[in-house]
Amino acid sequence: MRTLLFLLEKEFRQMMRNRGLLSILVIAPMIQLILLPLAADYTVKDIGMAVVDYDHSPFSRKLVDKITASGYFRLVGYEPSYKEALNLVEQDKADLALQIPAHFERDLVVDNNKDLYVAINAIEGTKANLGGAYLASIVSDFNSDIRLQWLGPAPDATPQIEVASSNWYNPLLNFHLFMVPAILVTLVTAIASMQSAFNIVQEKESGTIEQINVTPIPKTLFILGKLIPFLVLSVLVFTLGLLAGWAFYGIVPVGSLWVLYGSLVVYLFSMLGMGLLISTYSGTQMQAMSLAFFFINIFNLMSGVFTAVDSMPKWAQYIVETFPTSHFIKIMRMVVLKGSNWGDIGYHLAAMAVIGVFLNGWAVLNYRKTV
Amino acid sequence: METVIHTENLTKRFGSFVACNDLTFDVHQGEIFGFLGANGAGKTTAMRMLCGLLTPTSGQANVAGFDVYSQTNKIKKRIGYMSQKFSLYDNLTVSENIRFYAGIYGMRTPQIRTKTKTLLEELSLTGEAKTLVQELPLGWKQKLAFSVSVVHDPDIVFLDEPTGGVDPVTRRQFWDLIYFAADKGVTVFVTTHYMDEAEYCNRVSIMVDGVIAALDTPEGLKKTYASNDMEEVFYRLARNATRKAD
Amino acid sequence: MKQLIVFIKKEFLHVFRDRKTLLMLFGLPIAQIVLFGFALSNEIKNSKIVVVDYSKDPVSTQLTAEIAASKYFNVARSLSNARGLEAAFKKGDIKMAVIFPEHFSDDLIHTGKATLQVIADASDPNQATTVTNYLTQIVTSFNARLAQAAGQPLQIGSQTRMLYNPELRGAPNFVPGVMALVLMLVCTMMTSVSIVREKELGTMEILLVSPFKTVYIIIAKLMPNLLISIFNLFVILILSDVFLDLPVKGSLLLLLVDSILFIMTSLSIGLLLSINAKTQQAAMMGSLMGMMLPTMLLTGFLFPIENMPLPLQWLANAVPSRWYFIIVKRVMLKGMGLGSVWKESSILAGMAILLFTISLRRFKIRLQ
Numbered sequence: 001m002r003t004l005l006f007l008l009e010k011e012f013r014q015m016m017r018n019r020g021l022l023s024i025l026v027i028a029p030m031i032q033l034i035l036l037p038l039a040a041d042y043t044v045k046d047i048g049m050a051v052v053d054y055d056h057s058p059f060s061r062k063l064v065d066k067i068t069a070s071g072y073f074r075l076v077g078y079e080p081s082y083k084e085a086l087n088l089v090e091q092d093k094a095d096l097a098l099q100i101p102a103h104f105e106r107d108l109v110v111d112n113n114k115d116l117y118v119a120i121n122a123i124e125g126t127k128a129n130l131g132g133a134y135l136a137s138i139v140s141d142f143n144s145d146i147r148l149q150w151l152g153p154a155p156d157a158t159p160q161i162e163v164a165s166s167n168w169y170n171p172l173l174n175f176h177l178f179m180v181p182a183i184l185v186t187l188v189t190a191i192a193s194m195q196s197a198f199n200i201v202q203e204k205e206s207g208t209i210e211q212i213n214v215t216p217i218p219k220t221l222f223i224l225g226k227l228i229p230f231l232v233l234s235v236l237v238f239t240l241g242l243l244a245g246w247a248f249y250g251i252v253p254v255g256s257l258w259v260l261y262g263s264l265v266v267y268l269f270s271m272l273g274m275g276l277l278i279s280t281y282s283g284t285q286m287q288a289m290s291l292a293f294f295f296i297n298i299f300n301l302m303s304g305v306f307t308a309v310d311s312m313p314k315w316a317q318y319i320v321e322t323f324p325t326s327h328f329i330k331i332m333r334m335v336v337l338k339g340s341n342w343g344d345i346g347y348h349l350a351a352m353a354v355i356g357v358f359l360n361g362w363a364v365l366n367y368r369k370t371v
Numbered sequence: 372m373e374t375v376i377h378t379e380n381l382t383k384r385f386g387s388f389v390a391c392n393d394l395t396f397d398v399h400q401g402e403i404f405g406f407l408g409a410n411g412a413g414k415t416t417a418m419r420m421l422c423g424l425l426t427p428t429s430g431q432a433n434v435a436g437f438d439v440y441s442q443t444n445k446i447k448k449r450i451g452y453m454s455q456k457f458s459l460y461d462n463l464t465v466s467e468n469i470r471f472y473a474g475i476y477g478m479r480t481p482q483i484r485t486k487t488k489t490l491l492e493e494l495s496l497t498g499e500a501k502t503l504v505q506e507l508p509l510g511w512k513q514k515l516a517f518s519v520s521v522v523h524d525p526d527i528v529f530l531d532e533p534t535g536g537v538d539p540v541t542r543r544q545f546w547d548l549i550y551f552a553a554d555k556g557v558t559v560f561v562t563t564h565y566m567d568e569a570e571y572c573n574r575v576s577i578m579v580d581g582v583i584a585a586l587d588t589p590e591g592l593k594k595t596y597a598s599n600d601m602e603e604v605f606y607r608l609a610r611n612a613t614r615k616a617d
Numbered sequence: 618m619k620q621l622i623v624f625i626k627k628e629f630l631h632v633f634r635d636r637k638t639l640l641m642l643f644g645l646p647i648a649q650i651v652l653f654g655f656a657l658s659n660e661i662k663n664s665k666i667v668v669v670d671y672s673k674d675p676v677s678t679q680l681t682a683e684i685a686a687s688k689y690f691n692v693a694r695s696l697s698n699a700r701g702l703e704a705a706f707k708k709g710d711i712k713m714a715v716i717f718p719e720h721f722s723d724d725l726i727h728t729g730k731a732t733l734q735v736i737a738d739a740s741d742p743n744q745a746t747t748v749t750n751y752l753t754q755i756v757t758s759f760n761a762r763l764a765q766a767a768g769q770p771l772q773i774g775s776q777t778r779m780l781y782n783p784e785l786r787g788a789p790n791f792v793p794g795v796m797a798l799v800l801m802l803v804c805t806m807m808t809s810v811s812i813v814r815e816k817e818l819g820t821m822e823i824l825l826v827s828p829f830k831t832v833y834i835i836i837a838k839l840m841p842n843l844l845i846s847i848f849n850l851f852v853i854l855i856l857s858d859v860f861l862d863l864p865v866k867g868s869l870l871l872l873l874v875d876s877i878l879f880i881m882t883s884l885s886i887g888l889l890l891s892i893n894a895k896t897q898q899a900a901m902m903g904s905l906m907g908m909m910l911p912t913m914l915l916t917g918f919l920f921p922i923e924n925m926p927l928p929l930q931w932l933a934n935a936v937p938s939r940w941y942f943i944i945v946k947r948v949m950l951k952g953m954g955l956g957s958v959w960k961e962s963s964i965l966a967g968m969a970i971l972l973f974t975i976s977l978r979r980f981k982i983r984l985q
Contacts, residue, residue, distance in 0.1 A: 006474030010463065017462045017503075020895065024902045032910045039914045039933070041924040042659075042743040089780065091957055092943070113772040122779035123789045123950060126659040127921070130747065132777055133754050140757060143773045151770065159725040160760045161680070162732045165749045167739035168706060175742050183910065190905055198898050211458035214422050214529075215475055216447040283637065285897045286810055290641035293806065293905065297649060297799070300909075302656060306919045307787075308744060310663045310691070310712075316656035334709045337740035344708045 003217055007225030015229055025195075026237060029187040033180070033241055034248050040179040044130040048076045050085040050094040054102040063100065066142050072134045082117075089121050096120040096131060169254075169338050176249045181332040182305040184241040189325055190296050192234045192268050194289070196275030200226055201288040204279075219368055227272045234268050235261070255335035259342055263331045263349055270324040270356030277363035280370055299325040324352045373400040375527055375558045376421060380430035383416050390416040392581040393430070398560060400526075403553050405569050406562045408578030409609045414562045415531065417578070421560070422529055423447055435526045448476070451520035451528035451557075455535065459516050461505035465496060468504060469519060476523035490518050493551075510541035517548055521557060528552065530561040534568065546571050566602040575601070577608050584608045620829055624837035632841040642807065646799045646849050647856065653795045654861045658787020659919075661747040665693040666713040667705060672721035680733075680759055684715065689751040706738050713737045713748050781950055788861045793945035794918020796853060797938035800846060800876075801883045801912050802905070807842050808887025809900040817897060831981055839884045846880045847873070854949075866952030875944045875958070878965045882937040885972035892979050916942050940965050 015022070049067065053060050068075050076094040079085040085097035099117035101107075108114040118135065122128035170177055203209040212222060245251040253260060275292060282288035302316070303309070303326035309317060320326045327348035334340035342349075376398035383391040391413045398404045408414045419425040421434050423443030432439040435449040459468050466487055473483045491497045494514050504512060513533060521528050530549075534542045546568065553559050561572070569575050569589060576586040585592055585608060589601055598604045633639060668684070670677050685692040693711055696702070705711050716734040718724075725731040735752055737745035765772065782789045815821035824834050850873075857863040865872060887904065894900035913919060915933040922933050933939050940961045947953045955962070 002477070003475050006471055009474075010460065010467070010471045013467060014460065014462055018899075020893075021899050021902060024899065024906050028903075028906045029910075032906075035929070036910055036914045039925045039929045040920050042920065043746070043924065046923060086780075090951055090953065092947070108771055108773065112770050113774060116773065116775040118775050118777040119780050120777065122782040122785055123946060124659060124921070125782065125785035125787060125790065126661065126747065128779055128782075129660070129785060130750060132779075133750055136775060137753070137757060139773055139775060140761070143771065146773075147771050159729045159731070159763060161725065161756050162730060163735055163749075163753050163756050164732050165735040165737060165753075167737050167742075167745055170739035170742055170745075173739055173742035173746065178741050178743070186910070187906075190909060191902075194902060194905060198901060202896075202898060206458075207454060207456045208458040208460070210424070210454055211452065213424055214447060214450070214452040215472075216444055217475055218444075284635070284814075285901070286635075286807070286814065287637045287641065289806060289810060289901050290638060290645060290803075293802065294641070294645040294649065296905075297802070298652065300913075301653060301795070306913075307657050307659060308661050308664075308741075310665065311658055311660045311787075312656045316652075319656075330709055333740050334707070338707050338709075338738075340707045340709065 004221055004225055007217070007222065008228060011225060011229040015233070025191055025233065026240065029191070029237060030240055030244055033183060033187065034244050037176050037179045037183055037249070040183075041175055042126075043175075044127050044134070045072055047073045047096065047127075047131045047134075048088075048094040049073045050076045050088045050097045051078050052080075052082050052085045052097065052099040053078055055100045055104040057105055059105040060100045063139075063142055064098075066145075067098075067135065067138050070134065070138050072131075072138075086119060089119065092121075094121075095127070096135075098135075177251055177337055178333065180245045180249055180251055181336050182329055184238065184245065185325065185329055185332055186300045186305060187241065188234050188238050188264075188268075189271055189299055191237060192230055192271040193275040193278070193296055194292050195230045195233070196227060196272045197278040197282070197288040197292045198275075198285060199230070200276065200279040201282050201285050205284060220364060223276065223364060223367060227276065230272055230275075231265070231268050234271075235264060238264055251336065253336040254339035255341065256339075259340075259345065260332075260335050262342075263328060263335070263345065263352070266349060266352045266356060267324055267328040267331075270352050270359055273356055273359035273363050274324075277359055277366065280363055280366040299323050302326070303329050305329055321351070322355065324355050327351045374398070375400045375436075376404075376432070376434050376560065378421075378430065378432040381417070381420065381427055381432050382429045383413075383420060383425065384428040389581055391420070391427075394583055396576060396583060396586055398527075398558060400558055401553060401556050402573040403549060403559045403561065403571065405572035405575040406560060406578070407566075407569055407575055407605065408562075412578040412609075413581045414578055418529055418531060418560070418562060422450060422452055449526045451523070451525040453516050453520040453528070453530045453533050455532045459504045459512060459519065462503060464501050464503055465491070465507070465515060466500040468515070469522060472519045473522045478523060486522060490522065493548075494518055510537045510544070513537060513541070514545060514548060517545065517552075521552055525557065527558040527560060530559065532562055532564065534563065534565060542568070566600065566605055569601040569605075577605060579609055621833045621837060624829065624833060625840045628837050628841050632845070642803075642845050643849060643852075646803055647852050649799055650792060650795050650853050651856050651860060654788040654792045654857060654863070656787075657791045657795075658785075659790065660785060660787060661744050661751070662688055663691045664689060664712045664744065664748050665691050665710060666715060666748070667694055667696055667702070667711045668692055669696045669699050669702075669714060669716045671698075671719045672717045672723075674722040676722035676725060676731075677717040680756070681715075681717075683759065684752065684755055687751070687755060689748065702736070711738070712741075712744055713752070715752065788857075788863055789946075789950050790918055792853075792857055792861060792863055793942055793949065794916055796850075796945060797879070797916050797918070797942045798912050800850070800880060800941075801938045802908055804842055804846055804880055804883035805887040805890065805908055806901060806904040808839060808884050809890040809894065809904050810897050811842075812838060812888065812891035813894050813897050813900040816891075832977060835888065835977060835980065839888070842884060843877070843880055847877065850876050863950070865949045867948040868954060871955055871958070872945070872948045875941065875948070875962050875965060878962070878969045879937060879941040881969040882965065882972050885969065885976045888976040888980065889972070892976070911936060912938050915939060918942060937965060937968050940968075 051064055064075065067073050076088060082099050088094040089097055097119045104114055120128045120132055167173060274295065278288055278291045282291060302320055303323050309320050309326060331345045331348050334345060374397045379395050381391060381394040394417060406414055416425065420427050420439060421432060423439060423446045427439065434446045437445040439446065469487045469490060470483055473486060478486065491500055496511065499507065517533060534545055549559055572589065574588050575592060577584050587595065592604045596604045596607050598607065668681050670681060684690055699716060702714050714736045718734065721731050733756065735749060737749050739745040779785060854865055890903050891900055894903055915936045916938040922930055922939065944958045944961050947958050
């Protein structure tokens with residue numbers, strides 16, 4: 001026990017002396033956490049529309065006006081031909097092309113139905129989907145207006161179902177409430193795993209680990225002495241992040257801070273374990289870095305921070321279940337936004353704990369053998 | 372005289388490569404034992420086995436009365452070690468380094484304080500207590516590293532090429548420290564390339580290609596090999612060595 | 618020139634002798650991009666929802682069936698009443714609740730209107746809006762069919778074509794995006810750490826004392842990373858074609874040239890970062906913490922840049938990957954040529970030259 005204290009004293013002293021590293025680990029992330037969530041905005045708006053109007057009538061103009069009046073669409077211009085409108089889409093100057101065929105109004109009355117032609121840039125799938133949905137809904141509204149205008153209120157109007165929607169937990173649909181906690185997690189993930197992987201490999205590379213091996217310090221104690229300072233550092237960065245979230249975005253966790261920090265510690269336990277495991281398989285710092293970056297990037301992109309896990313193919317979802325990060329992201333959002341309690345997050349907490357025990361166990365076993 | 376290190380047919384194999392072959396020798400308490408040999412002769416491997424860092428393939432060895440196979444933890448408590456890179460922590464001060472190593476060997480804080488004071492006086496480094504190690508000149512670093520390796524009063528101290536890269540005056544001063552420690556009863560097990568340092572030892576062993584080619588006092592070796600100095604002795608023994616590097 | 622080749626050869630030997638790092642340099646970027654190409658998309662699918670049907674009439678049952686059949690929804694369970702809703706939301710199981718009030722179809726037939734209640738878990742506002750929209754879409758088409766069955770006149774329909782990505786897969790957006798992200802981060806990290814490593818080992822000094830020009834030394838250092846990255850690029854393009862059905866529709870040469878420019882910018886940034894870093898750790902963390910978030914968020918594959926506040930759009934313009942992303946999408950996915958990407962390519966080229974010159978100069982200064 002005393003030995004551990006001496007180890008910790010040394011690690012903390014060294015950490016404090018390393019001013020440059022500390023500023024990278026603390027200041028740079030904070031600045032990014034404050035600025036970059038402003039970039040995160042999925043709302044589909046300002047969709048550029050190129051119109052090809054073969055009808056040239058007040059009717060078609062009314063339709064286009066109604067579309068642009070919705071606020072979702074922006075008229076890029078009227079093109080003389082469909083080909084030219086598509087050209088605009090190709091050059092990313094427009095997102096969709098709308099073709100109103102000739103004699104639209106006349107054919108609608110005569111045949112009782114008539115189609116518009118729409119082509120949407122679908123590289124970004126959701127934007128295309130929602131854009132198409134908005135357009136369809138506006139056209140449908142226009143349709144009802146026309147019917148009312150020309151035919152008068154129908155005596156036997158068709159029954160219609162209306163949708164009354166309400167939003168719970170975030171009625172203002174503040175996207176920052178959702179993104180800032182998640183971005184904080186990506187930062188803490190990178191710090192915890194990289195640091196623990198790197199630090200031990202550094203001692204291996206410089207040979208100082210040999211000196212430690214000759215002393216009577218048990219290996220597990222040495223590992224503990226290495227991991228605890230990073231745990232403290234990560235918790236510190238997390239706390240600063242929460243404060244920044246409160247100061248700049250007005251984010252106040254609805255749930256209990258105990259639950260939040262308790263989950264954080266379990267999460268860090270697994271991340272530090274992963275870093276440790278990586279360090280046992282790396283001979284040089286460059287190897288540790290490549291391996292750690294691989295996992296960090298995968299965790300950060302696939303754990304549901306930016307994209308929905310539910311949308312992934314089944315096999316990917318199973319893989320993601322083994323990522324501690326995906327569980328912690330869920331916990332973060334549940335506790336901060338919905339005030340979920342221990343019972344609610346129980347499954348995720350247990351998952352992280354199990355993964356953590358597995359990673360740390362493997363790491364310690366491997367460490368004993370190889371270092 | 373008490374035997375602090377005893378080995379019998381100590382062997383270490385890495386696959387088919389035999390790094391140390393059948394080493395048999397004793398080291399007595401309080402003596403300065405020089406462990407010489409060319410690069411690749413097997414010195415470092417032998418030393419690591421004795422420090423409990425490497426498990427031997429076969430043979431027996433006792434260090435400070437404990438078995439190198441099963442009692443490495445007890446060995447580690449009774450030995451000190453100074454590696455080639457004399458691992459002091461560059462970004463800690465002199466006194467912080469002393470405090471750390473003393474602490475992990477189990478010394479209590481008041482003990483540490485007195486020991487630090489004594490140590491700094493012996494090294495004439497009292498003014499540098501708060502200096503970062505990375506700012507010390509090489510010679511002082513070496514002396515400090517040695518003192519740190521014996522801060523817990525071990526029975527034996529293992530020194531792996533401790534005087535690399537410093538001027539002759541500093542080397543002499545370093546050996547003064549070694550004598551001082553030996554006088555207090557610490558056994559010194561030192562490997563070195565410098566043949567003049569071999570003269571300072573009580574006994575010297577010379578390893579060639581994994582075996583101990585000779586073991587005697589410097590005087591004895593010079594007589595046996597009809598040489599004027601240890602350098603000549605070494606040359607006669609090692610020139611036919613087949614292994615070139617560690 | 619000959620000196621340069623000697624140097625480059627030496628650098629290659631260094632890299633290729635370290636098998637473990639080599640494996641990672643080649644394998645990992647490729648593995649990531651293929652994984653992301655298959656797994657990531659911006660789509661919202663399979664959202665778990667709950668249906669509470671107080672009415673249980675033909676209309677509500679029919680509509681429920683249609684909702685369940687949609688690929689957007691996964692009806693987790695049908696509750697008999699709404700009391701368990703709050704707890705279910707808090708547990709994070711479900712994203713939305715659809716509630717049919719009593720006498721649903723009666724109201725519909727007799728008053729011509731019935732209201733469906735939808736409650737979305739807006740802790741993820743994007744998902745909430747999207748699933749609400751999808752649900753509304755289903756209701757709208759249900760309504761339209763009711764109208765058609767009743768013989769509604771004057772139907773305006775639309776035929777919609779999805780361009781470049783008819784199946785709305787995530788890969789066309791994510792593969793170029795992740796390519797830009799991974800190439801940028803890996804090149805920056807590898808370069809900065811390997812240069813600082815030489816500083817730490819002391820071998821850098823030996824090189825710098827030699828009569829060889831500093832610029833040759835730098836070029837030689839950057840060469841292996843450049844060539845490995847180009848190799849990786851080819852493998853990624855092949856894998857995208859074979860496994861993800863994303864062939865290079867446009868000119869491979871154009872893509873290659875722009876990729877080289879892009880890689881040059883990352884290597885130069887790595888060089889810049891290595892100048893002030895004292896330890897490998899500092900170089901590594903500086904590269905990672907300094908570049909990861911900005912590249913992820915400002916490249917444009919996760920969030921459209923047009924949506925961002927103006928200052929951030931300007932900031933995004935300074936991030937090389939933002940331009941490279943556009944180039945890859947246009948050349949690889951749309952098959953367009955130099956005429957359409959000359960602006961972005963020139964910007965990339967300008968950045969590459971600028972960054973390289975600045976980092977070279979600062980590197981030289983640091984030594985004095």
